Amino acid sequence: MHHPEHNPWKVTSEDEIYNNPWIQLTHYEVINPSGNPGIYGKVHFKNRAIGVLPLDGELNTYLVGQYRFTIDDYSWEMPEGGGPLNEDPLDAAKRELLEETGLKAQEWTWLCHMHLSNSVSDEYGVVYLARGLQQFEAEPEETEQLVIRKLPFAEAYQMVVEGKITDSMTVAAILRVQLMINNGEL
Structure with missing residues (x-):
């Protein structure tokens, strides 16, 4: 099965919503893999x-x-x-x-x-x-x-x-x- 080697998501903007010593929460405005606008939230772990x-x-x-x-x-x-x-x-x-x-x-x-x-x-x-x-x-x-x-x-x-x-x-x-x-x- 073929899978893409590149990231099909495009980020149009990102805003840090929350940040502490352990995690960071970011809100993204995106163009999803099918080409439509959308949103995504990501929790980044610092450990x-x-x-x-x-x-x-x-x-x-x-x-x-x-x-x-x-x-x-x-x-x-x-x-x-x-x-x-x-x-x-x-x-x-x-x-x-x-x-x-x-x-x-x-x-x-x-x-x-x-x-x-x-x-x-x-x-x-x-x-x-x-x-x-x-x-x-x-x-x-x-x-x-x-x-x-x-x-x-x-x-x-x-x-x-x-x-x-x-x-x-x-x-x-x-x-x-x-x-x-x-x-x-x-």
């Missing part, structure tokens, strides 16, 4: 999303529970956070794992990268698997009221299957690790 799925030698994992303001609901997810765009994502992953769970890992495996909501934002995420875990003291940020739950990976996988975990990076990481288990890679 990279980072996710870490810890997995110990007995195939237990650690989930972080917290109330998420944006969805007005409680969420179970792997340790996640943001890393500056100019920082090595692995360094950010190590920091997030320690901050949220108190864990340090000896082995790190890249699992995937993903665009988290590409219809309205440029948020980009990188996800790692952390193995060879050692427990230290957690250092959560002041905005985080976290509950840490250690559970068998199979139970976390079942939570994804049953729709009890809806965080996109966590769903992707758990499904990817389940494939690795199925393929005898873990």
Whole structure:
């Protein structure tokens, strides 16, 4: 199937609507790919999303529970956070794992990268698997009221299957690790 190599959208004007240390919202007047005028809103993220799925030698994992303001609901997810765009994502992953769970890992495996909501934002995420875990003291940020739950990976996988975990990076990481288990890679 042929796809265009050039951007078919033409921007006729852009206005910054909102800007803070984490995101920028821009309103665009555009000519869409079919040649008609339209509008588009884009949320630009100033940090990279980072996710870490810890997995110990007995195939237990650690989930972080917290109330998420944006969805007005409680969420179970792997340790996640943001890393500056100019920082090595692995360094950010190590920091997030320690901050949220108190864990340090000896082995790190890249699992995937993903665009988290590409219809309205440029948020980009990188996800790692952390193995060879050692427990230290957690250092959560002041905005985080976290509950840490250690559970068998199979139970976390079942939570994804049953729709009890809806965080996109966590769903992707758990499904990817389940494939690795199925393929005898873990």
